[in-house]
Amino acid sequence: YRTVSVADPVEIEVSGRPLAVALSAAGERVYVRIGRAIHAYDVAQKKLLRRYEQKEYSRQLMAFSDGEHERLALAGGLTPLTVLDEATGELVTKFDPDGQAITCTALSPDGKRVACGLSDGDIAVVSTSGSEPAMWLRGHELEIRDVAFDAAGERLLSSSEDGTARIWRVAGPAPVTRLQGYQRSMGGKTAVDVQRGLLAYAGSYRRGLPVWNL
Numbered sequence: 001y002r003t004v005s006v007a008d009p010v011e012i013e014v015s016g017r018p019l020a021v022a023l024s025a026a027g028e029r030v031y032v033r034i035g036r037a038i039h040a041y042d043v044a045q046k047k048l049l050r051r052y053e054q055k056e057y058s059r060q061l062m063a064f065s066d067g068e069h070e071r072l073a074l075a076g077g078l079t080p081l082t083v084l085d086e087a088t089g090e091l092v093t094k095f096d097p098d099g100q101a102i103t104c105t106a107l108s109p110d111g112k113r114v115a116c117g118l119s120d121g122d123i124a125v126v127s128t129s130g131s132e133p134a135m136w137l138r139g140h141e142l143e144i145r146d147v148a149f150d151a152a153g154e155r156l157l158s159s160s161e162d163g164t165a166r167i168w169r170v171a172g173p174a175p176v177t178r179l180q181g182y183q184r185s186m187g188g189k190t191a192v193d194v195q196r197g198l199l200a201y202a203g204s205y206r207r208g209l210p211v212w213n214l
Helices: none
Strands: 020-023 029-034 037-042 047-052 060-065 070-076 079-085 091-095 102-107 113-118 123-127 135-137 144-149 155-160 165-169 175-178 189-193 198-202 211-213
Touching (some): 020 060, 029 060, 060 102, 070 102, 079 102, 091 123, 102 144, 113 144
Antiparallel strands (some): 020 029, 060 070, 070 079, 079 091, 123 135, 144 155, 155 165, 165 175, 198 211
C-alpha cells in the first residue's frame, strides 16, 4: 500500500493484501484491513503501531474524530456497524440492522453520526458514541446504493435501486425533496459534491449526464 502526498511520497509495506484502507483525521496514521484484523501504521515512521483483531469481516473502514476522541468504524454486508476507540481498540457502540445488509455508509462532518443504507431500502442514522437511538429514514422501496451528508451535516442525500434519490433533514425523517429525473440502473454511479451541493449521476438508461443543484 502506498500513501502519496505532493511533497513527500511514502511507501509502507504491509503483511498481506489490503482489503480496506482509511487515514486518520490528521493524516498521521493509516489503517489497513488485512483479513479480519485492522493494522494501524505510523505514516512518518512507516511502522506498525497496533493491531485490532475482529471476529467478523467488514467491507468498509472509516477513521475519524468526534471532536474529543479518535474512532474507527467498520461496516458492510451482513456485518454490524462497529465503532471502536482508536487508542484501545475497545468497543464504543455497535448497530445491528436486524438481518439487513449494510450496503453503504456516510460519516457526518462532525464525526458524531454514521448513516447506513440498507438492503431493504431503509436508512439508519446512528450515533457514533451510542448515546442516542438510531434514527430511521424510510421511503425508498429497494436497496440503498449511496448516502452522503451535506457540508453542514444537516441534510442527507440517498439514492436507491428503486430509481429515486431523496434529500432528508437529519433533524426529522421527512424527505426535503425527491429529485426529479433521477433514474438509476444497475452498474451506475452517483457522485456527490457536498461542499458545492451538487449531485451527478452516470449510468442511466437515458443519454447525458444529469447534474442537480441540491
